Amino acid sequence: xxxxxxxxxxxxxxxxxxxxxxxxxxxxxxxxxxxxxxxxxxxxxxxxxxxxxxxxxxxxxxxxxxxxxxxxxxxxxxxxxxxxxxxxxxxxxxxxxxxxxxxxxxxxxxxxxxxxxxxxxxxxxxxxxxxxx
Amino acid sequence: xxxxxxxxxxxxxxxxxxxxxxxxxxxxxxxxxxxxxxxxxxxxxxxxxxxxxxxxxxxxxxxxxxxxxxxxxxxxxxxxxxxxxxxxxxxxxxxxxxxxxxxxxxxxxxxxxxxxxxxxxxxxxxxxxxxxxxxxxxxxxxxxxxxxxxxxxxxxxxxxxxxxxxxxxxxxxxxxxxxxxxxxxxxxxxxxxxxxxxxxxxxxxxxxxxxxxxxxxxxxxxxxxxxxxxxxxxxxxxxxxxxxxxxxxxxxxxxxxxxxxxxxxxxxxxxxxxxxxxxxxxxx
Numbered sequence: 001x002x003x004x005x006x007x008x009x010x011x012x013x014x015x016x017x018x019x020x021x022x023x024x025x026x027x028x029x030x031x032x033x034x035x036x037x038x039x040x041x042x043x044x045x046x047x048x049x050x051x052x053x054x055x056x057x058x059x060x061x062x063x064x065x066x067x068x069x070x071x072x073x074x075x076x077x078x079x080x081x082x083x084x085x086x087x088x089x090x091x092x093x094x095x096x097x098x099x100x101x102x103x104x105x106x107x108x109x110x111x112x113x114x115x116x117x118x119x120x121x122x123x124x125x126x127x128x129x130x131x132x133x
Numbered sequence: 134x135x136x137x138x139x140x141x142x143x144x145x146x147x148x149x150x151x152x153x154x155x156x157x158x159x160x161x162x163x164x165x166x167x168x169x170x171x172x173x174x175x176x177x178x179x180x181x182x183x184x185x186x187x188x189x190x191x192x193x194x195x196x197x198x199x200x201x202x203x204x205x206x207x208x209x210x211x212x213x214x215x216x217x218x219x220x221x222x223x224x225x226x227x228x229x230x231x232x233x234x235x236x237x238x239x240x241x242x243x244x245x246x247x248x249x250x251x252x253x254x255x256x257x258x259x260x261x262x263x264x265x266x267x268x269x270x271x272x273x274x275x276x277x278x279x280x281x282x283x284x285x286x287x288x289x290x291x292x293x294x295x296x297x298x299x300x301x302x303x304x305x306x307x308x309x310x311x312x313x314x315x316x317x318x319x320x321x322x323x324x325x326x327x328x329x330x331x332x333x334x335x336x337x338x339x340x341x342x343x344x345x346x347x348x349x350x351x352x353x354x355x356x357x358x359x360x361x362x363x364x365x366x367x368x369x370x371x372x373x374x375x376x377x378x379x380x381x382x383x384x385x386x387x388x389x390x391x392x393x394x395x396x397x398x399x400x401x402x403x404x405x406x407x408x409x410x411x412x413x414x415x416x417x
Contacts, residue, residue, distance in 0.1 A: 088318065104361045
């Protein structure tokens with residue numbers, strides 16, 4: 001059974017979905033990702049769906065539940081590279097991916113996660129926020 | 134009789150051709166004065182008469198006969214051209230119906246060799262020709278209208294880049310489902326192509342916002358958000374703001390600004406646009 005590779009970059013896990021997902025592959029990914037977040041202590045999950053032509057309600061729900069799982073495990077999920085056609089379809093389906101952060105591409109997604117990290121470090125160094133510009 | 138290689142009808146027409154063509158040209162040219170030159174009309178009519186005679190010679194009696202295929206094609210192209218050149222329906226139809234004048238002309242000559250039955254057949258044929266011409270004319274006009282509507286749709290939705298990372302769509306005119314779909318697709322595609330993280334939909338030119346239009350706008354904003362871009366709606370005029378509130382439309386957490394300028398400033402100030410703003414400031 002094919003599975004989606006999960007790459008670790010620093011404190012971020014990168015998942016690039018290149019082909020349309022089968023339902024069981026999606027479920028497998030969900031489990032793998034939860035395992036990897038716990039084992040690596042990742043703070044961010046980046047899911048690149050630029051290769052997806054079709055996002056149905058099942059995949060949409062999978063993305064939302066991955067985001068929820070990650071949140072429980074204290075990691076931020078960013079979905080990147082959604083195609084215009086996919087976005088339109090999802091809106092028509094009434095799927096708004098609540099709670100999932102989005103970015104145009106992997107680079108911007110990483111920046112989004114970095115900003116979160118910086119803020120966290122900032123707070124660690126300066127808990128009262130007195131040094132804020 | 135109709136099966137003979139050269140039917141009396143075609144030779145009958147061929148024999149009186151000069152007379153028919155002259156009367157036909159006279160009537161049609163009178164009607165179409167100024168729209169088309171006489172020589173052009175004459176060339177056109179010669180072609181039609183040629184194919185008509187050929188069709189009759191091949192045994193055709195009604196316009197639907199295979200023998201008249203060439204004639205149908207010719208008339209089709211003539212009336213399509215007329216439609217494209219903006220001729221009125223009357224002007225288009227008259228150039229075919231005037232052929233009857235030619236037939237009346239030979240009738241009034243008191244030609245003894247012309248059987249009334251033959252003449253009737255010819256007249257019916259001309260009626261068919263006229264109807265066919267008109268039908269082609271109408272369908273050509275319809276396709277022109279459809280084309281123009283499509284062009285209008287394309288033209289009326291430009292997506293402009295305002296700043297590094299900020300694109301805007303100035304919407305002008307009434308929004309309907311079809312248009313919003315085009316706007317949505319174009320905007321989202323531009324976001325991907327330019328890598329912009331901020332989009333501004335300016336509705337200054339939209340005359341009215343009802344629940345349906347609001348729904349379309351909301352969908353666009355949500356779709357942009359799914360792709361990782363933030364959308365601002367700007368250019369909401371006072372009356373429209375009042376209508377929106379009166380209708381009970383909820384824009385939720387979607388950012389709205391009074392003017393495009395405000396929206397641009399807001400876009401540049403947000404975290405996503407900050408990089409762009411600083412780089413712009415450095416340039417300045």
